[in-house]
Amino acid sequence: MDTERLVAEGFRNILQSFNEFSVVAVAHDEATALRQLRRHHPHLVVMGLGAGGSGGVDTARAIRQDSRHVRIIIVASSQQPIYMREAFVAGANAYLSRDIGALELRDTLLTVHREGAALSAAAAGQVLELVSGGLSGDASPLALLTRREREILFLVADDQETHHIAAQLGIAPKTVRNYLSRIYAKLGTRNRLQTALYALRSPEFRKQSVAKT
Known part of the structure; x- marks a missing residue:
């Protein structure tokens, strides 16, 4: 059973319930995601990291390089610092736990749409470490x-x-x-x-x- 597809369908149903947003496409691989981005020009992309995390980070990086205007929200089961740091380096605007509730997800999407980013307490620590490492x-x-x-x-x-x-x-x-x-x-x-x-x-x-x- 493809659990990632089931999760994607579940998130699509949740997102469609928000009056402030509409789901223009669902993609299950990087190539499809990039094609849909070029076709629909969405403001937000909600995505997972997939098995192991690295594939999802590569996809986020490809999306950022292809569509600099889009804001990327990663929803992942893993909250390991290494994945958070790699996600933000790749261009993510928010990193959320898959256990997030619907109302918190909606609020986060609104914040990212209006303000450009949203940081949980855990993600904030990773951003701090990231930017501190980049300072002269x-x-x-x-x-x-x-x-x-x-x-x-x-x-x-x-x-x-x-x-x-x-x-x-x-x-x-x-x-x-x-x-x-x-x-x-x-x-x-x-x-x-x-x-x-x-x-x-x-x-x-x-x-x-x-x-x-």
Whole structure:
């Protein structure tokens, strides 16, 4: 019995139940997936890793090279760090457990669609290790942050609450929390307090504070 096909059919049924999304194609191999991508130009791809994991990572890499606009969500039974790291290197935007519930899957898809990425606590650690390994000796993790992420980081360090930050930047509180998840992953911090302390100790924050006074 082809269990991977059964899993794919199960996920298709779940995805079709979400009003915000429609399933345009289902593919069971890399060549078919690439053909369907070129035909339908979807915004999101939900995929597994397959047996052993390496084949799925290769497929994710091929999808990223072929369709740079698409956002890739990997749903896998294995939560081993090596597979997570390889998936993110290949271009995945999210890495989820196959045990995820339907509502959490829907929320993750919405976050990836709107924000570009979604990180679980386990995946965040792998992203941190990945980006830390890619830094030069004197590079600061702050250099990894986007302009908006830096804005939010400094507002957090200034003891601003989430709803105040959202109002000041004209975005939703949930969007602020999504940005914070990515900031935690990039800086290697675990919570809001550690993140604020990290920023307060950084020379860039001190320079900004002096400029404001």
